Amino acid sequence: MDNTEERAPERDLPYDVFAKACPSRRTLEHVTGRWGGLTLGALYEGSLRFNELRRRVDGVSEKMLSQTLQALERDGLVHREARPTNPPRVDYELTALGREVTERLLTLIHCVESSMDDVLAARRRYDERQPGVTA
Amino acid sequence: MDNTEERAPERDLPYDVFAKACPSRRTLEHVTGRWGGLTLGALYEGSLRFNELRRRVDGVSEKMLSQTLQALERDGLVHREARPTNPPRVDYELTALGREVTERLLTLIHCVESSMDDVLAARRRYDERQPGVTA
DNA sequence: CAGCATCCAGCTTGATACTG
DNA sequence: CAGTATCAAGCTGGATGCTG
Numbered sequence: 001m002d003n004t005e006e007r008a009p010e011r012d013l014p015y016d017v018f019a020k021a022c023p024s025r026r027t028l029e030h031v032t033g034r035w036g037g038l039t040l041g042a043l044y045e046g047s048l049r050f051n052e053l054r055r056r057v058d059g060v061s062e063k064m065l066s067q068t069l070q071a072l073e074r075d076g077l078v079h080r081e082a083r084p085t086n087p088p089r090v091d092y093e094l095t096a097l098g099r100e101v102t103e104r105l106l107t108l109i110h111c112v113e114s115s116m117d118d119v120l121a122a123r124r125r126y127d128e129r130q131p132g133v134t135a
Numbered sequence: 136m137d138n139t140e141e142r143a144p145e146r147d148l149p150y151d152v153f154a155k156a157c158p159s160r161r162t163l164e165h166v167t168g169r170w171g172g173l174t175l176g177a178l179y180e181g182s183l184r185f186n187e188l189r190r191r192v193d194g195v196s197e198k199m200l201s202q203t204l205q206a207l208e209r210d211g212l213v214h215r216e217a218r219p220t221n222p223p224r225v226d227y228e229l230t231a232l233g234r235e236v237t238e239r240l241l242t243l244i245h246c247v248e249s250s251m252d253d254v255l256a257a258r259r260r261y262d263e264r265q266p267g268v269t270a
Numbered sequence: 271c272a273g274c275a276t277c278c279a280g281c282t283t284g285a286t287a288c289t290g
Numbered sequence: 291c292a293g294t295a296t297c298a299a300g301c302t303g304g305a306t307g308c309t310g
Binding site for chain 1: 148149150151152153154155158159162163164166167168169172173176177191192193194208209210211212232235236239240242243244245246247248249250251253254255256257258260261262
């Protein structure tokens with residue numbers, strides 16, 4: 001039996017996010033993480049400065065934003081442009097790669113957003129059956 | 136001030152993942168969370184039992200899988216079918232909504248996977264410039 | 271098999287304070 | 291402005307043991 005099953009439409013890559021040790025898993029986590037996704041999404045509109053981003057990504061702390069940006073920069077998804085002026089000015093923007101990934105991410109986000117009515121309805125049904133659990 | 140800017144191609148929904156309090160944020164977290172995405176991806180192939188899933192999603196613990204499945208079921212993305220047999224048999228499968236979302240997610244995953252060579256190259260460049268930091 | 275309850279280490283996160 | 295450093299606290303997640 002040759003189970004050549006496909007999980008996604010295509011699948012012949014050396015990287016498999018389903019494997020615990022695959023580096024793609026970490027990158028996916030950076031992209032989809034609590035703040036990574038929102039940061040990428042915000043930058044999709046265009047270049048932003050640190051504090052602009054901070055305001056845009058509602059709820060992120062200084063530290064988390066900083067960490068997130070570093071991870072995304074390291075992965076080559078975000079470009080950091082520091083001007084040696086006074087006061088300092090640093091702009092962040094998506095790289096070509098970052099834009100590719102972010103487009104897919106936004107498609108997903110948009111899909112989730114437009115499904116929310118169904119999701120909330122499902123939640124109500126679930127909570128009726130399972131009284132108490134509110135995970 | 137009315138900043139009616141658009142972040143994604145289309146945007147006229149009552150739900151905005153960028154807002155801290157929006158429920159869509161939580162759902163997106165369920166979908167893209169550490170285990171949520173992998174679980175959905177695994178189920179995209181077809182219905183699976185609890186322990187099959189556990190083996191499929193490399194690295195997930197019983198507890199996390201259980202929690203993840205409950206969240207996804209509550210959001211109406213996964214359907215849980217419990218047969219009252221002995222030994223018990225429970226099958227999990229995507230709902231129509233779940234399949235919609237998962238398709239987008241898999242597109243993203245696939246995009247990340249096929250970008251990994253570039254990502255790893257970017258990482259190497261970054262680490263050369265910034266010695267020491269390995270976030 | 272399919273889970274839930276509990277315990278607990280440790281990583282993540284958020285405030286706060288400080289630097290260039 | 292654009293961060294870094296530090297610290298406390300809380301949540302995440304794994305291991306274990308138990309149930310139906």
